[in-house]
Amino acid sequence: MPARLVVLASGAGTLLQALLDAQTDPGFPGEVVAVVSERADAQALVRAARHGVTAEVVPMADFEDRGAWNRALADTVAAHRPDLVVLAGFMKILSPEFLRRFQGRIINTHPGLLPAYPGAHAVRDALEAGASITGASVLWVDEGVDTGAAIAQTEVPVLVGDDESSLHERIKVVEREMLVHVVSELLTPPRASAPGFRA
Numbered sequence: 001m002p003a004r005l006v007v008l009a010s011g012a013g014t015l016l017q018a019l020l021d022a023q024t025d026p027g028f029p030g031e032v033v034a035v036v037s038e039r040a041d042a043q044a045l046v047r048a049a050r051h052g053v054t055a056e057v058v059p060m061a062d063f064e065d066r067g068a069w070n071r072a073l074a075d076t077v078a079a080h081r082p083d084l085v086v087l088a089g090f091m092k093i094l095s096p097e098f099l100r101r102f103q104g105r106i107i108n109t110h111p112g113l114l115p116a117y118p119g120a121h122a123v124r125d126a127l128e129a130g131a132s133i134t135g136a137s138v139l140w141v142d143e144g145v146d147t148g149a150a151i152a153q154t155e156v157p158v159l160v161g162d163d164e165s166s167l168h169e170r171i172k173v174v175e176r177e178m179l180v181h182v183v184s185e186l187l188t189p190p191r192a193s194a195p196g197f198r199a
């Protein structure tokens, strides 16, 4: 049985799409069983529906405070029994309570070479700092903002004439490939040595 992935996404969902495309390979060890967003207009929801994947919206405005929203979001995610929760362009901070419920099972992808440029404007911040190299990181999620341990990172050069949009698009090409690779590695159990084999 493939491992169960629940993807949280707020926007275009091209990272989600990379996972949906990867799982058409029968050798891919995971399956996206649900996509959850806080935004009803997230294109990621349309991508999920197109692939027959359950898409759910938990809008913050429906709850009296962030705590109640986090609990509802966590209940929604938990109902899909995830082996791994993937934040793929999810633009809200999750509460410590949410994180505890899925401890050791939440990863995020970020368009910056952490610890440089954490937060919601990593690409703009790299350009404003005059960086010649930036990149992307896939990391474990902890209670800080983009402070979890990095699982994989890839550099992307900043080109003359780059603006936020052109640089972000090039970073996302790298991010998609890296995310699929990391998810696949995390879900693949280590191979037992062949009987009689001695290293």
Ligand code: GAR
Residues within 6 Å of the ligand: 010, 011, 012, 013, 014, 015, 016, 088, 089, 090, 091, 109, 110, 111, 119, 120, 121, 122, 172, 175
């Ligand atoms: C990605 O670059 C992702 O790293 C970023 O949003 C983009 C989503 O792209 N996430 C963050 O900045 C989180 N801090 P997508 O909607 O096309 O998948």
